Amino acid sequence: MNIAKQVFEGVYEVGQNIATINLTPGSNVYGEELVKMDGKEYRIWNPFRSKVGAAIKKGIKEMHIGQGSKALYLGAAEGTTISHLSDIVGPEGMIFGVDISARSMRKFIYLCEKRPNLVPILADANQPMTYKEHISNFSIDVLFQDVSQRNQAEIFLRNARAYLKREGYGYLSVKVRSISHSERAEKIVEDEVSRLRNEFEILQVIPLEPFEKEHAMVVCKKR
Ligand SMILES: C[S@@+](CC[C@H](N)C(=O)[O-])C[C@H]1O[C@@H](n2cnc3c(N)ncnc32)[C@H](O)[C@@H]1O
Numbered sequence: 001m002n003i004a005k006q007v008f009e010g011v012y013e014v015g016q017n018i019a020t021i022n023l024t025p026g027s028n029v030y031g032e033e034l035v036k037m038d039g040k041e042y043r044i045w046n047p048f049r050s051k052v053g054a055a056i057k058k059g060i061k062e063m064h065i066g067q068g069s070k071a072l073y074l075g076a077a078e079g080t081t082i083s084h085l086s087d088i089v090g091p092e093g094m095i096f097g098v099d100i101s102a103r104s105m106r107k108f109i110y111l112c113e114k115r116p117n118l119v120p121i122l123a124d125a126n127q128p129m130t131y132k133e134h135i136s137n138f139s140i141d142v143l144f145q146d147v148s149q150r151n152q153a154e155i156f157l158r159n160a161r162a163y164l165k166r167e168g169y170g171y172l173s174v175k176v177r178s179i180s181h182s183e184r185a186e187k188i189v190e191d192e193v194s195r196l197r198n199e200f201e202i203l204q205v206i207p208l209e210p211f212e213k214e215h216a217m218v219v220c221k222k223r
Contacts, residue, residue: 004037009066010088011045011056018045018056020087024114029083043087047211050081051146051173054211060219061204064169065142068092072140072163074125074155075099075147078107079118085144086115093117096135100124125155128162139165146173153195160199160222168222170200176214189216196220 004012004019012019014035019042026041028034033044047053056063065071067090073082076097085095097112098121099105105122112118123131125147140163145156156172164170174192176185193202200220208215 002037004040004042008056008063010090011063012042014042014044018047018053019043020045020084023087023090023117027114029111030078030080043084045084050084051208051212051215051217052081052144052171053084054208054215055171055206055217055219057211058206058208058217060206060217062219063088065089069141070138071095071142071144072135072159073097074143074145074159076108076120077101077104077146079111081144081146082108082118083111083115086118089117091117094119094138096121096131096138096140098123098125098131125159126151128159132162135163138163141165141168143168143170144173145171146175148175148178150179152179153192157196157199164222166222170196170218170220170222172196172218172220173208174216174218176216185214189218193218199223 004014007013022041022043035042045053047057065088069089076082076099082097094117096119109120112120121131121134143160143164174189176188179188202220204219206217
């Protein structure tokens with residue numbers, strides 16, 4: 001394990017793992033391993049803790065995010081996945097992280113203090129206009145969503161209409177069992193995808209097993 005190979009902008013293979021270059025060398029975020037190599041410090045990205053990480057391991061074809069990107073992330077929680085995206089967008093980029101839980105937000109704010117490219121927003125993602133003053137001056141290149149709600153596609157569409165630029169990219173993590181306990185998983189994912197089709201071109205639908213049971217990542221592009 002002595003050469004890191006870039007697989008996407010800002011994403012590397014380090015041995016069997018994926019990793020990002022640590023924007024805050026010397027500190028980790030969620031107990032992930034730090035690996036020093038070629039004068040850089042890499043943070044190992046755990047696909048069992050991050051659906052974007054899982055989608056990369058499961059063969060995502062492209063990552064539409066890089067140095068300087070502006071992103072909106074719904075369901076920031078304590079910042080596990082966002083911390084890797086923060087490494088990728090670097091000091092010129094910006095990521096707005098929305099979460100409804102005050103408890104998670106408290107930990108996320110602590111992370112934002114260390115990483116100036118992260119902006120915490122305590123809000124309900126169902127109501128994108130309530131955080132307009134934070135975001136409306138920015139053109140959002142990429143929208144990520146990982147919220148455990150019944151109306152996942154609807155939340156995604158509302159935010160995309162409000163903030164995502166035309167031809168911007170979306171990454172919707174569909175948590176099947178937040179939508180129905182009885183319906184077949186494939187059918188639930190299909191239904192969520194079909195809700196996006198009018199407004200998005202669907203690029204990839206990636207089942208996230210074995211990293212996340214009954215979850216899929218929908219990668220799409222705004223028309
Ligand atoms: C599975 S966790 C997200 C994990 C995170 N994406 C990561 O990988 O680091 C789901 C999060 O969605 C948040 N959430 C649920 N409903 C929400 C809503 N209506 N608006 C904003 N956040 C919401 C929860 O508080 C929780 O933190």
